[in-house]
Amino acid sequence: MTQSPVQRPSVLLSSVSSDSHTWNLVYLALLLEENGYAVTNLGSCVPDDLLIASARELAPAAIVISSVNGHGRIDGARVIRKIRAAPDIASLPVVIGGKLGIGAAGEEQTQDLLDAGFTLVFGDADAHELSTALAGLVGVPAQRDPGVAA
């Protein structure tokens, strides 16, 4: 890492415990880096405890959870409740997106996840809105970085 983390807000990128997909994470890591964030990618099948421990250790500006296997609704709701119950990280912005349930995504599912404690909930085609939304949540990064080696 050659960039100072002071200039680049950090994002903790993760999947949920039962989701083994990684293409979404590889893509989001590139996208977020290009938009000026320093990204820590926890990868797939992240146990709740690992996500919470990493959040404590890194103190990111935001947590981005991506899941596409259809269990995001169950696993996401569970892990966000744990985060909101942990006083030291409870106030972090945490967003979730992807294919979060079995069958077509609905208003109800989004509302359930918001009720459970997520700051924002995205569908599976909204990756570019993510950057805009994050900028609103954590402040616009100092510079857009289209391809400097991280």
Next chain:
Amino acid sequence: MNPADIHGYVMAAAASGELVVQPRMGMGEPGQMAEGLRAVAAADARTVGTITLDSYTRVGDHEGARRALLDGERLNGFPLVAHGAELTRQVVAAVRGRVPVQVRHGCADPERIFEAMVEAGLSISEGGPVSYCLPYSRTPLAEAVRAWSRASDRLVADAGARGMRPHLETFGGCLFGQLCPPSLLIAASVLEAMFFVQHGVRSVSLSYAQQTNATQDIEAVAALRHLAGELLAVDVDRHLVLYTYMGVFPRTEAGASRILDRSAEIAVRGGAERLIVKTAAEAHRIPTVAENVSALVRSARVAERDSDLPRADQVDYGTVLGEARALIEAVLERGDDIGEGLVRSFADGTLDVPYCIHEDNHGQAQGGIGEDGRLYWARTGKMPLPAASRASGRISSGQLLRMLRFTAESYDVGPGYTVAVVGSGPRGLAVLERLAVRLAERPPGGPVLLCLLDSAAVGTGRVWRTDQPVWSLMNTVAGEVTMFSGPADEGMPRAGAGPTLAQWWQRTDPEYPGPDSFAPRPTYGRYLEFALDAIEASLPERVRLRRIRSEVRGMVKSADAYTLTLAHGEQVRADRVVLATGHVPPELAGPRRRLADFAATRPNLAYLHGNSSTDMPLDAIAPGADVGVIGLGLSFYDVMVSLSIGRGGRFAGDGHGLRYLPSGREPRLIAGSRGGVPMPARGRNQKGAEHSYSPRVFTMELVSSLRSKGKLDFRSQLLPWLLAEAELVYYRTALTARFGADVAARFGRHAVEAIEQAGRPHPVLHQVAGRFGLGCLPRLDLESMARPFAGREFAGRAEFDGAVTEALREDLRQAELGNVDGPLKAALDVFRDVRGVLRAAVDFGGLTARSHEEDFLGWFCPIMSLLTVGPPRLRSRQALALMEAGLLRVIGPDARFDVDPAQGRFAVSSPRVRGAKVAVDVLVDARVPGPDLRRDRSPLISGLREAGLLTSFVNEGRFETGGVAVSESPFHPIGRDGQADTGMHVLGIPTEYTRWFTQVGSGRPGRWSEFTRDADAIAAHLVPAVRPAGADTR
């Protein structure tokens, strides 16, 4: 067949020609799972049932699965462990033992799953220590290898104890589903199979997942079978299983069906015995049972029908085989234990999966998708593979997304309206360039696919390919050459606006010698490649270019399309076809045939022929040998340079001319032609790139008025005007040198007026010239320029050598004066400048048959190409130096190249030089034969001739020319039925004789030349067939 033994079941199906098909299917609720299995078993296809496990079970969270079941949550698969053996047994009973049932799970530690599975009476599963660790889990690889060792041992022991035959399928042929080049997929699949065998599994299947290019997939499946045969013991049962595309799936039903169909064809053609399908719903949600069954039946039907894909025994899979073998051998070298070898190989990067973020993966490798839709290694990291040919920097999220969606999008849109351009030399590129401009102006409403095919090199064609020696030169100065139909501007180089060859050369080469120099052919080749890249980059949305390096072996026309069959077996369907196949030497005939036949039966003789010196085996000629060279034109110079500079010799300047410094490896050349003097040089170029010439008397108006009266006689009706045009310039140039431009201009006005009044050019033109004091200037006499030794006899070699040397020197003096200031070369340049007018007069049967055959093709054209085409002056100087060094001899006028059966050698002689006769063992034919449809040997053209799609142009029903008969612009071929085929166009050399002087290999900057106009006319005809944007009613 016994369904409990999947291998026997699959092989029995294969023996009866059936592809076994299998879904990916898993439901949390036992009743639904049983219903699914029942439907699969009952489907009208040879099937295998699948129980896919849910994500909780995959990660070993059986408690989580139970909880979710209790909470009434829908699971994404069947929780086999949570449901337990008894319930699972009841579910499996739904298939009534009619089909094998496989458990699919994705688990890095499957021991518990295998245990429960065997308890439930199931012994068929899949996965692997690498393929279910790196992509799907956080488990360290070493741990996954240990877990899979335990699990495999357990499966073998437990199943064996219950009298069942365990079977494991590798998942290594899939890994992350996309963007992994096939060699690594094959290696992973074979290594996992070897791992299973090492743990006692005697029945395995090896997987490979469909990737981005069907032919590449067939090569991969063929290589997989090859390596399995090499590396698995003969008594291990094995079959191959293909996965329908596992990456981002097409979103439309049509696209999903197309990719599913393609996978079934790949399975059959590649030789896989089993196919695991996907459904049309794949991109959106977990499919229903009915959707799964429908996909199974559909793929089974596709597998029964014919396919346009090549078979495994028709593709060349050597490259992928070599790469995969190198990877496998590197792992096997790490010891006898495969699992240990895998761990160590990933640890040091010997194996490296692209885009894998698992901690135990090196992460230096990168896969990409090439222009041809094939996967390639963009970075190979530390793997024992050849370095990536196309280096790539850091990839952006946008690029990644495009590659991830590449397959889905190409199947969703379908190929669309397809134009095939056969031949990617300058003619083919010019059509593509104008097509790109016109498509950008009028964007298409649907997808358009442009296929550019070339058997030698896509983007350059054979003649301009980039691997030629740099001493092979073009014959047009760089400043007069462009591949773009408009000048470069501030924007990116693109179709319609790009640099000339000179501008590009200047930018890319610090040793750029200026716009008046002749570029090496490989330099032009690189410029053409640059132009093609720029054209492609500027294609509008929905228009794709596919570059295909393969020979087109045949073409069949059906009611609505053309089907091109390529050398490697693939078929390309096209709505429109442009044939720009360039120069293919026809079958030998007449005297050439005799020379070839004579050499064929005598091993010590060689008769070398072809249409480019770089394509002839000149390297085989021994140093010091006497070599006869037939012809003294452009190809003669190429041969001369190949056998001097190409042999390591050098030409050094000595102030006056050149001196040759031999390498000692040169043969001696004995060359000759009818005229007996090497082709004269082009005049020093004094004209700017934008130069254009306006004819004074040989004008388009004259020609159109003449043609309106009927067929023309070349000698009496055209030649006088053409000659007068050149003479005007000849006299004006001479006057400019003597008295200045004003006097010359006055002469021009007087002369043109006099000609107009007389209604014919001669003799008034010479009379006006006489009044300006030019009476003693020699007349411009084409015949005597072309045949300077006509009527002369020479007493011996020395006398003739002196005459040739003097003729070359005099020509060089004239050429040195320039093509503006030198009267002779300026006048000869006129013939080049008015080619367009002459074409308007003679093309498409403008001349009577007799005049066409005798006056024009028989007399005028040979003289024209001798006098006006010309090599760079450097070549004449080099010829003089070689003559001085004794390495080149011109034999004499009316040169003869005969066979001498008594001696068993060839004889080179001239009847006009006393004693001029040399016996040689090697003859190089440096004449470029004209095209002849009747004797064309290429499978494509001769096939089209046989099918009656191409015919030879016959003038007035009696002079058959051998040129392809085409309509006037846009040049549709005339078929045997006399009708123009409006779906096809033929451009360039094959149409010579129907048209004139088609061997033009470049466009000119400035006002469009016919080269660009012809290409544009074809593009203009192609574009209206493309549905424009806005016409889209959806």
